[in-house]
Amino acid sequence: MAQAVMFIMIEIGQCDRGFPDTDHPLIWSGRTLCGLFASSLGMRGYKVSSRDIEGALLRAFFLTAIIILLGTGACSREITPTAVAPTATPTSVVPVGTVLPFQTVEQGIYGDYSVRQPRAVLITSPQDIPSLNGTVSPESRGLVTAQLQRVDFQRYVAIVVFRGRKATHGFDVTVEAVAREGDKLVVYAQFWEPSPSWAVANEATSPFHIITVPRDAGLPEDVEIVLRSRPVTPTPPPAQRP
Structure with missing residues (x-):
């Protein structure tokens, strides 16, 4: 499914132009992965070195791990019920006065x-x-x-x-x-x-x-x-x- 999505992006000319021209690790990894998928599909004009592939995969791995950890923490906070102190049942009356x-x-x-x-x-x-x-x-x-x-x-x-x-x-x-x-x-x-x-x-x-x-x-x-x-x-x- 990812290859199909990338193929569509490349076909409409949005792969490289869809990423800003910056050295941010996330943007750089996105551009590199676009080139990687394009090369696997046999598209021309996308030359990716082995070093680029290794760096992109490492960055993608760490970003994915961070997203999973953040998502797990959010889910844990969402489903964890608030602890309520038990109320003891009185065995005798408590008089007033x-x-x-x-x-x-x-x-x-x-x-x-x-x-x-x-x-x-x-x-x-x-x-x-x-x-x-x-x-x-x-x-x-x-x-x-x-x-x-x-x-x-x-x-x-x-x-x-x-x-x-x-x-x-x-x-x-x-x-x-x-x-x-x-x-x-x-x-x-x-x-x-x-x-x-x-x-x-x-x-x-x-x-x-x-x-x-x-x-x-x-x-x-x-x-x-x-x-x-x-x-x-x-x-x-x-x-x-x-």
Whole structure:
């Protein structure tokens, strides 16, 4: 194909006239290669010495090598993806504001059956305990009441987190952090869902978690309870994974 192109250039009289009259290595090699191809085609008027041929070939070799290297570098830069640092999946919540200490009073699955929506209730005195009688099932009422009556409300406040009524077992609620954000007391909770790999009992449940928070942790006078939850699904052991 190269010989055909050169032959056409020579025929239309553009081979020598197509290169400027200069000693630049690239131009000189082009003129010499034109003469070389013309001689191979039997064209008259093109006399190329062996020294010219050797020099032209060397120059053409080095120029070709440089072009290949530059092209390879450009291609490498074009297809090389930008490295992105992996983002670690958080294993626990990161609270906003001032994190407060808390302790568990009681935790169970037979709590408030009257509502289906999750909620958090603040108990600041023993007089607030009877208000839970209508929200805690008879199975847990005695234990919950006994545990709350042991709380020193001069030093602590109690918070009850209800998950809401569920049709089966496998649901649960676990408080994982408590933080103060201005005049708000934010409760971070895990809402556990049934694992699709495990069988659950078809019995209605209402998970709850009761905790206490020290009053000297900096609780505001008129505190507002805010519940923030995230769903969690148990992961079965490797042998049980589908």
